Amino acid sequence: MFFKFFSDLRRLDVPVSLREYLDLLGALDKGLGHYQVEEFYYLARTILIKNESHIDRFDQVFASIFRGLEAVDFEEEIVEIPEEWLRKMGELLLTEEEKENIESLGGWEKLMETLRQRLEEQKERHQGGNKWIGTQGKSPFGAQGYNPEGIRIGQEENRNYSAVKVWDKRIFRDLDSDIELGTRNIKVALRRLRKFAREGSADELDLDDTVSSTARNGGWLDIKMVPERHNAVKVLLLFDVGGSMDSHVRTCEELFSAARTEFKHLEYYYFHNCIYESVWKENRRRQSRRLATWDLLHTYSSDYKLIIVGDAAMSPYEIAHPGGSVEHWNEESGDIWLRRLVKTYPNVSWLNPLPKDRWRYFQSAGMVSELLEGRMFPLTLDGLESAMRSMNN
């Protein structure tokens, strides 16, 4: 019973174990959630899912399974979309005039073919099961003013369902750990870095030491105090600003604001594309107020954890050659400076806001990653967690 549901969840890396599966069966045995699909959905969710970041994946699997769509395959997508569906949709959406237009564009068949392709792409991207057509700004359908919301292909096949089901709303999408990176999520990830140490004035009773000193004292009380524990991690953040990074400003701001409240010792500086002989703190006065990178290396001790945020998308010359900088003449090449940083700060990682699969389009990303001994991570929650883990070692 529900075994496919269960195994599909596991296939999408939702950590459900036999225990949860049996729990669900047990709950059904007790008569919970039997009579309504919605209630069953809530019940399955509360029992099988233990973390809000998995709910979105759960919703997708649920949608695919309980709509009788057995053909969903997450690896190789072969979905047959019946022609009538497409035709019906086209008729529904297009005016006579537009249909004539279509004829001139290559005919109905051609259009159907395109639509079919679109839908298949769509399915793939949603990892199956979702029958909604998203906003397709570029598609001919979109241009002809059809509102994609609320139209589901194959409506008649699923007469029992009303238009939007809870799991189709996918309200938990933002919480999926692969996607969103809100301030709160970043904080959770950054907390991995916490390291408590005793610091400051001695104001806590050290019981063990007190007992042993009292014993050694022949029974006279000898009270020993220790300082309270604090988060003692020090973080140095270097941000790439300007140029190609402009589109990532928001993500970086969120990272920054999360980091700021999380660490007591947090220092930040900016650079452009690659780090050369100086960095700056105020972007507005970057020309007048700069800090020599040498001073940076000498000011912040090597127990600082260095986090560099940048897309590492630049010309290879900017890293490898003296004078490669796009802004000024640099005496020493970027890779020399990067090497110095890595040498001074053994706990270093580079966070890249570009999705990981796009790094290979930039030779520079590979070069930087190599300089950092592979410690370049995507700026997603999972990437951030791997980065924190690598820096804690």
Next chain:
Amino acid sequence: MPFEGTDTYIATDDLKVSVNAAITLQRPLLIKGEPGTGKTVLANEIARSLGAPLIEWHIKSTTKAQHGLYDYDAVARLRDGQLGDVRVQDISNYIVRGKLWEAFDSDVRPVVLIDEIDKADIEFPNDLLLELDRMEFHIYETKTTVISKNRPIVLITSNNEKELPDAFLRRCFFHYITFPNEETMQQIVDVHFPDIKKKLLREALQVFYDLRDIPGLKKKPSTSELLDWLKLLLAEEIDADILRTNDPAKLIPPLYGALLKSEQDVHLLERLAFLNRRERAND
């Protein structure tokens, strides 16, 4: 009797299913969600609607799992020993009951709230695995075992400060309280302020959701802030028209202190209001 929400607490369908599943299958229910969405209040309301006693155990960063079971008051025993008190012979005189023991000993099925479990040490949930599973524990000093008379309904809240261990999660049911939509919010406000003027409420909710949509706020106002704010609006008898006003000079909602808790957020809002005003001036 299933839990259906109460006259002061609006439970959404998914929350009801979760609570009832946890009650029926006698599993702890782990509740997460944005701060201020009523995680802690939930336990209160469940206890009230079931007519069960509520036992609250608030967790701090120094709380140990042992504290919930029992404490051995060695200092009192030492003092009594020196004074020659006869009680000192019986070690059970110095065993102090914890919250869970209290719950296990209750004659009617109680509701136990373990509040903000993520505040405690990382080992805390692991130390409670067996206790929550079997609802019993062993006292080493007196060599007795305490077994629950009635399996309590256990609610656990977390603010996500720490990841909870898998073994612990596997024993719990889980529910994530999402931020209520406008319809639910209206119901929530209705139960709290039944006589609030319809118009005022509509305008206030509008202001509230607009405020939540402002990007970059450090702490978005949540349900509890909204309720506080409405209380203030009612107390000050603010008119609905003032809330709706498009007067550029008054773009910041009145009594905004109840909604925004961080100085930076207030600054952000003021700055936005200023920009907005300037744009209008240029028009």
